[in-house]
Amino acid sequence: MSAAYKESIDPESQALLSQDNNEYAAREEPPSSGRRRTYRLRHLWLAYAAGILSAVFVELFLCSHYSIPIWPSESSTDAAAYADFASPDAGSTEVHNFPPASPTNAVPSLFPTDVGHAGPTPTGAEPALVATAPSYPLHTGAPHLLGPVALERNSSSKSDPQFDIFKHWGNLSPWFSVERGSFGVDSGPEAPESCRVTGLHLLHRHGARYPTQWASYGGPANFSARLHEAADGWNASGQLEFMNNWTYKLGEEILTPFGRQQLYDLGVSMRMKYGFLLKNFTESNTLPVFRTESQDRMLASALNFALGFFGYPFEGQYQQSITIEDDGYNNTLAPYKTCPNARDRTKSDRAIPYVKQWADIYLKDALARLRPQLHGYELTIEDVYTLQQMCAYETVAIGYSRFCELFTEEEWKGFNYAMDIYFWYDSAFGSPVARVQGIGYVQELLARLTHTPIPVHNSSTNATLDDNPVTFPLGQSLYVDATHEVVVLHVITALNLTNFAVDGPLPADHIPEHRAFKSSHLAPFATNMQFQLLSCESHPDPQIRIIINDGVVPLTGIRGCPEDKDGKCPVPAFVAAQREIVSKTDWNWACHGDWQVPPGPAWNTTTGDAPEPGTV
Numbered sequence: 001m002s003a004a005y006k007e008s009i010d011p012e013s014q015a016l017l018s019q020d021n022n023e024y025a026a027r028e029e030p031p032s033s034g035r036r037r038t039y040r041l042r043h044l045w046l047a048y049a050a051g052i053l054s055a056v057f058v059e060l061f062l063c064s065h066y067s068i069p070i071w072p073s074e075s076s077t078d079a080a081a082y083a084d085f086a087s088p089d090a091g092s093t094e095v096h097n098f099p100p101a102s103p104t105n106a107v108p109s110l111f112p113t114d115v116g117h118a119g120p121t122p123t124g125a126e127p128a129l130v131a132t133a134p135s136y137p138l139h140t141g142a143p144h145l146l147g148p149v150a151l152e153r154n155s156s157s158k159s160d161p162q163f164d165i166f167k168h169w170g171n172l173s174p175w176f177s178v179e180r181g182s183f184g185v186d187s188g189p190e191a192p193e194s195c196r197v198t199g200l201h202l203l204h205r206h207g208a209r210y211p212t213q214w215a216s217y218g219g220p221a222n223f224s225a226r227l228h229e230a231a232d233g234w235n236a237s238g239q240l241e242f243m244n245n246w247t248y249k250l251g252e253e254i255l256t257p258f259g260r261q262q263l264y265d266l267g268v269s270m271r272m273k274y275g276f277l278l279k280n281f282t283e284s285n286t287l288p289v290f291r292t293e294s295q296d297r298m299l300a301s302a303l304n305f306a307l308g309f310f311g312y313p314f315e316g317q318y319q320q321s322i323t324i325e326d327d328g329y330n331n332t333l334a335p336y337k338t339c340p341n342a343r344d345r346t347k348s349d350r351a352i353p354y355v356k357q358w359a360d361i362y363l364k365d366a367l368a369r370l371r372p373q374l375h376g377y378e379l380t381i382e383d384v385y386t387l388q389q390m391c392a393y394e395t396v397a398i399g400y401s402r403f404c405e406l407f408t409e410e411e412w413k414g415f416n417y418a419m420d421i422y423f424w425y426d427s428a429f430g431s432p433v434a435r436v437q438g439i440g441y442v443q444e445l446l447a448r449l450t451h452t453p454i455p456v457h458n459s460s461t462n463a464t465l466d467d468n469p470v471t472f473p474l475g476q477s478l479y480v481d482a483t484h485e486v487v488v489l490h491v492i493t494a495l496n497l498t499n500f501a502v503d504g505p506l507p508a509d510h511i512p513e514h515r516a517f518k519s520s521h522l523a524p525f526a527t528n529m530q531f532q533l534l535s536c537e538s539h540p541d542p543q544i545r546i547i548i549n550d551g552v553v554p555l556t557g558i559r560g561c562p563e564d565k566d567g568k569c570p571v572p573a574f575v576a577a578q579r580e581i582v583s584k585t586d587w588n589w590a591c592h593g594d595w596q597v598p599p600g601p602a603w604n605t606t607t608g609d610a611p612e613p614g615t616v
Ligand SMILES: *[C@@H]1O[C@H](CO)[C@@H](O)[C@H](O)[C@H]1NC(C)=O
Pocket: 154, 155, 156, 157, 365, 366, 408, 409, 410, 411
């Protein structure tokens, strides 16, 4: 079962796959078939009764009682005080199908797309903010999203006026510029003094999406379905009262409107900073080639990026390579599709047991607080964790979520850390299949940096595409690739960006005071990683820097890269070290080898490497 079961699971299972293998077998039916509403006689009766009662209720209490309490007052947590009934639809899935399948007024011939008369269209010079401005404009806030009015108060700790809930959702955070120095280099993304930017390789994630199809720990759709089907009906009071007429409004997998904007904005931002690199294409009479994968949100992300970067219409300005993300296809941007050991959770799943251990700790108080406010459905730790996911997902999908205010700052920090634990052990330095899955992209990066085709296709690289100079050009000044957060983390691991791994295996019983590895910094929605190429007066060799979400990354874990105040490394040294890493990474063993690592602390990696042959 194990090799097969993950076939349809999204790589980005924020999702948190359970280590309990029996649960896998239960997952036969695609959850999309769960888009249903169930009405029962009892519900209809309740609705009728609720109608009458609430009319009376409104009459009596509207003026004095209407405001929704943000914090529970003594009385609102008292089970006797609630008066709302759960509506028959509460917890059900609500779907608005747009566009209509056959609209009656669709007459394309009356709405031509090119009517001429465009007026004058002279163009100007390309922007070059990274070179011309005294500093680099940062990406802050999340326009169009509304955070909670207030958070649950913790009487024994002072609230931090700087606390930003949007930065505490791990991989579900909207990307933001990390603070200067976050990764240990006190420098900005703007070209260092006496250096000129000569190239950019951008690797980015898709924007905000709905939850992935399936989850065995957490998973908002699963929770709402359980709630809706709760055997004897339920109702909510106090802080959860809003759930009495709450419906589940999230789809699956695809970009949300906000996610679309993130990629459009990223495209605009990159054009503003690096537009001048396009001059190179005009001189060589070629078009840029950007890559993405076939998945709906990946394609939509790439095209939104292109709209931002090139403007409408982008046709004729670049070529979009859409690689296939599906079982059995070699794809460096979706390497798990050909790496069986990564798909077989019994071999490599280290994350879930740790996440469960941590959730049991940090959500204990929240469970005790929330459980008495839901009657007829007994909340578990996993459910409460799901309510936190619900906050993040609802916010990035529909702009606002009542679930956010249910938790304290400490609990949001705990949620954020749960994500760090998950991604450390699942996709990064703590995973035995992280480096091997990142190595294909590293091989491609080497080919591009050295203008030399990939010598051997023995990883996730696709020879058909990568050996063709049209589909995989070498020697361009600008590359843009779209992928998943897990792959970004694989690449970070494969490259030996060891500053993120200095704290060793992440503990699951407390949040370490200082930790370098933060999923909200490395893998948020629309996370972006710039490989910046520089020509500097002070150095004869071309230089490379890595900038993740506007934070400069130290390259000192890479052999031959010197300490540098701006995080630079000479390209020849960088290339030599990465070649060594490629030669020491064994795809066959890591992806196909007959090994299995035990869950828990009996085995560790902090380099993302598979166990040595003969050790497990
Ligand atoms: C309240 O704050 C204290 C002290 O910081 C902390 O130990 C505790 O976990 C917090 N409780 C909640 C529910 O966040």
